Structures are given as C-alpha cells and as structure tokens.
Amino acid sequence: MVYAAVLGFGTVGSGVVELIDKYQDMIRRAVPEGICVKYILDIRTFPESPYGHLVTDDFEKIVNDPDISVICEVMGGTGAAYQFTKSALSKGISVCTSNKELVITKGAELMSVAAENNCRYYFEASVGGGIPLIRPLTECLAQEKITAVTGILNGTTNYMLTRMRDEGASFDDVLKQAQQMGYAERDPSADVEGHDACRKISILASLICGSQVDPGQVPCSGITDVIPDDFEAAGLMGCRIRLLGDLRINGNGDINVVTGPFMIPSAHPLASVDGVFNAVCIHGEMVDDVMFYGRGAGKDATASAVVADVLCAAGRGDSASGYGWKAELAPAYDPDRVLYRYLLRTGKDDAADHKDIVRVTGPVGKEGHMYLETAVISETAMREIALSLNAEAVYRFL
C-alpha cells in the first residue's frame, strides 16, 4: 500500500480524499498495491466527515512518518503551503499540488529541491483543472519546437463572457449571477482582472522556455471593460470574445506572453469553448495545432488531476523527464517586438483618423460605439493610437 497525506481539507482536498477512496479499483490498475490516505492536515476538525479520524493539525507527524511517500498540497497560498512543500520534498517525499500561485512563485526552487532529493514536484492540476495538460505538454510534446500556446484558462470569466453574449447582460449583472452560483469569488478581482489566467499562462511559458516567466512582467488585462455592444461588434466581424493567455515564441527563441480579452474568429477551435470550460491550443512545428479541452476548475475535475499526479508519484520513478524550469528570469514581453492586430472601442463622436487604422465598424449597438481595427502593429504603436483616439477598450485579434 502506498500511503498519502492531503494538506488542506477544503473543496479540492475533500475531492482528493473521496476520489482515492471511491475509485480504488481504477487506481489499482496503475498502482497495483493501492493508495490510501493516512492523514489529512487541517486546523479545523470534521467530526461529521467519514474521513474525520484522519485529520491532524500536526504537519511534523505527517512528514516524519516513514509510511508517507506522497503528499497532496491543496491548501493554497504561498506561506505554510510553501514551508510544508519544501519540507516534504527535502525528505524525498513527492508533492502533488493544485496551487498555481505557489507553482509560479516558488516552482523553480521547489523543483530544484525535489531533484536534489530524488523526488518530484507535480502540478498538473495548477493549469486547466482536470484537463490533462502539463504531462501531455512535457512528455507527449517533448520532441516539439513549440511556437505558440493560446488558452482559455479561467472558467469564471469564460462563463461570464458566455452569459453576456447570450443574454446581452452587463458585466455587473453577470458577475452577481456568477457569485450566486459559486462560479465567482466574493472578491472576483483575480479572475475578472486576468491575474489567474496570467499565472497559468506564465506556468506554461516557464515550462516551455525552461526559465522563470514572472507574471508581474506579463501585460495583463481582464474583462472589466467588456460591454454588451462589444459582442455585437464581434458578431459583425465574425468573431467571439474570449479572455486568453497567449504565448508566442519567435525564431530566435524570444518569448512574449500576454493576457487579455481577444477577438477570435468563429471558426477557431477556441471559439466554441463556452461556459466554465477551459481549452488550450498548442502549436508545435511538426504536430501543428493540438487542443486540450475540459473543466478548468471544480472540486471533482481538479481532484482528478491531483490524483493523476499521485498515481505517477506512486507508480514510477520517471525523474529523467525534462519537466521543469530554472529560477533565472526569462524576459517575458517586449512591447516593441510582439505584433498583433488590435480592435479599439471609442465613443461615437470620436475621430478614427490614423494611418494604422485599417477598418472602422459602427456605430454599433445601443450606445453607438465605434470599433477601429488596426494593422498588425506593436503594443507601443497601439498605445499611441489608443491615447490619441480616446480608446475606451482594447482587444487583440487572434
């Protein structure tokens, strides 16, 4: 029997414990001796839970129990989660996590500690929830020269954009609904301002380029500027609005990462990804486009991805994989180098006269906004135009 511990008995943590208990048959196909959760770390007690007797508030007891060979860190944050993860890895205990914040801030260090101690730091669940993504990228596509990764990486905002489009509703109304349904947090800023998506594309970018991509250096905007008229304009242009994380790698190996609202053509495979679903398109030179689609969040899907990592940690010693990145910072973005076509929204009486504006659509919708499409230009050039023409919102075209 392989003994595991789960740090944090919240939504994902309880999902992990239940999955390991309920799907032991499936688990034994991959790990014939079976897997058993021996401890759950939480400062609360759970007298009603069938797993309540496993709960302890003593991390030292867990990490010093020689039975424990794998730990799931699903408590979140970068404080105690960091200390516990580092401590476990230092003792050769592999750690599986869904904690994207910790992965992007301390991942390089933690992977290096793991390598020194012949164990692994796994984080399949940190990007794309239940979607198999990190392992396919690092194993099935290891031979590929990746030139682009484009993803719908935040289910909350994709749900909101889908409702806004389908119902013509405002951002504020849809946010309230999303909060009532539990799809959005009470403080929704990490989602709606794009920071969550930004962390996730930064994790993928770090993995691909092998150096730390700092999300603080990635241009990041969210969906707070999106208004109902924008969906009408998108429709007129044969596009859908999506919040994307977008990574491009040019022939010199320069990487550029952005997060923000995009106009994407309706025929693009990401265009039909509605509601809380996530999807990530990866472009490799040989394999061309591949896309991975599924539930990017939620208790069961996220728990499933954490347990997939537990099976890997328990079943084999694949430490030879090229998986991981170094702590040295990779330049994440150069506003003069990376080129996009942009769409700018202005008020109805604003001028649209500029050499880099190639098309004007409008007035559109109730408020009669004008939509100005630029040539393929740098962000620096776009910012100049946006300032001079009083743009209220900016979209990139995919």
Place this chain on the structure above:
Amino acid sequence: MVYAAVLGFGTVGSGVVELIDKYQDMIRRAVPEGICVKYILDIRTFPESPYGHLVTDDFEKIVNDPDISVICEVMGGTGAAYQFTKSALSKGISVCTSNKELVITKGAELMSVAAENNCRYYFEASVGGGIPLIRPLTECLAQEKITAVTGILNGTTNYMLTRMRDEGASFDDVLKQAQQMGYAERDPSADVEGHDACRKISILASLICGSQVDPGQVPCSGITDVIPDDFEAAGLMGCRIRLLGDLRINGNGDINVVTGPFMIPSAHPLASVDGVFNAVCIHGEMVDDVMFYGRGAGKDATASAVVADVLCAAGRGDSASGYGWKAELAPAYDPDRVLYRYLLRTGKDDAADHKDIVRVTGPVGKEGHMYLETAVISETAMREIALSLNAEAVYRFL
C-alpha cells in the same frame, strides 16, 4: 547516445528520421544523451536521400545489434511488421508504432511479449495521429471511471463531410477531390466505409476495458450513403454530420462500440472540428468531459507521435503502468441493449407512421427526402422500423 532503428522508409518513416535529426535540441531536454537513428529497414534503396546510407534490407542485422534499444515500426500491415515487432520485443527492444491494424489484431499478444521481456510496445501514433491521446488516457486519466469515448477518428471522411456541407457537393465529387489532394487513397474503402475509424475506436475500447475488442464485432457503417440533402436536414435540426466512433460503458461495465455517421448538436465541442482534423471526447465520472484535438494523420504529425513514444522508451522504465489489454475477447456490442435516438431518411412518398417515430422533417432539399426521428430505441427496434419504412440511410444522434 540512444540508438534507434526505423522499419519502413515511407511517409511516416521518413518523417520520423527527419524529426529525430532536426529536433535533437528538443529531444535532449528529455533524453540528455540524445537519440540517433542507426538503421532504416527498407527493401528499396534511397541514393538521393541524406539518410540513404542508413538503409538496410537486413532486419537480423538490426535486431542483433546490441546498440539498438528502440525500434519504430512504421511499415504497416500485419505480416512482416508482426514478425519484426515480435522478434524485437522478444529481445527486450521496445517498439513504437503507428500501425493501427497490427495494434488491434495482435496488440494483446505483442504487449504480453513486451511485458515478459521487460520492454514496451508503444502505439500513441496509431489513434489520432499527432494528438496526444493514448498516454493522456492511460496515465492522466488512469484514476477515472471512463463511461464514454466519442471521436472523429478519420481525417479523410471528416474532410469530405466538411466539403460536402460547405459546397453542397456529392460524395463522388468530393471523393475525387480528396484523392487528387492526397487526402484519400486510390482504394478509399477503409476510410469511407468506416473501417479505419472502427479500428481506432476498438483500440481505445480495448485499452479502457482491458480486454480485446474485435472490430469485426463492432457495427460499422461509413459515409457512402450521405447525400447533400442530409446536410440541409441536419441544419434544420441544429446538427452537424460527423463520422464517429462511439464507445459507451454502462454501470454494469457492459461496453458497446459503434462506428457510423452521427447527427451531433452544433453546440457540441466535436461539431466544430472541421476538415482533416480529428478530436476525441472522453467522459470520466470525476473529470466530466475532456477533449483532445489535432491532426489525425499526415507525415509530420504522425511522426511526432512516434518520436514521443521513442522518448518514453529511451528515457525511462515506466513498466508499472496499467497500459494494455488481454487477448480474451470482450463482448463489443449488443443490438438489444444499447440505445440511441436515430434519424432515418426515406423517399418523399414513403409512409412515416410508426409509434417510435417522434418527429418528421421534410420534404427537404432538391430530392425532397423525408427525415424521421425515432425515440430512444435499441438497434433491433430501429432495424425493424427502417425495414418497414424503406429507410435509405440511418444516422444516430449523439
């Protein structure tokens, strides 16, 4: 250095050799010592090729060279390919293949030979071309109770259906175009009659249920009965026409596999998969729906998947995986048990009176066919209706 041999210097074989040569940088991230093709087996000679000096017609030289630790079998067929694969595995040399015919007919035996000799038989490229699919299914979703797999598994027919829909063209005209563009073989029967898709869904079904699913027991029809009017009828019903392989597993673990033309709702993620692309939806109890999308065929994409397997074979000894199936036959289909909604096409003057016909659409299109939608019924019941009402074509609804 890891030494490999490639059996068959055709389209995929030359792609494999070129990829390993050109992308050595990428390969060394996963296998630091690098990989080198030492032999290419072919009965032809290639004096013009930069790899011509590697070509030999002597398999014994390859399999008896102690340098060789991995072999790519990309020659196709079940004759020499089978003998060579078995011989290599018997000597502990892992084999990576794109040969779906060999995998579905002899896979169980070959995996058992591999297990006895502490090596592996890899076949990522046999289903879905370049799409990472077999490894995500067997590793990332190993903890999942899979209840359904539905896939667009044949690029030729998906390309033809896309052209027929977009241009209102007939099957015969589109087939000619596809043959001219090299998307269809001169003898297109394996594609258009559904046998290729049937083999691929049978490989996935065998992997999931752990026993041999015989494609000969899987009901299989292709797209030869599809006419332009059908696309108009599909549009009226909010559907797209796709050739699908469909696997269902019920609560008792009974499996049912079919291959044939389906009507799928436009909002379904498979509905927007156009042209030569393939996609596979997998439903797991915890993870819900996940989908994998990409190029299902073609030299570079298929070669990429073969090389992904070479990296696995070269880089690690993950023999503990639950990957594989036994030779004993699994019952693949019961026409009285599995239930679908069906759509039957009849001539314009045919009667449509039957208790299980729930809706009639038509006359539709130039030829004025009638389209009869059934209740959710067994195939046995559907066949009775189809016979009594002179149905010309049958679709399942997804």
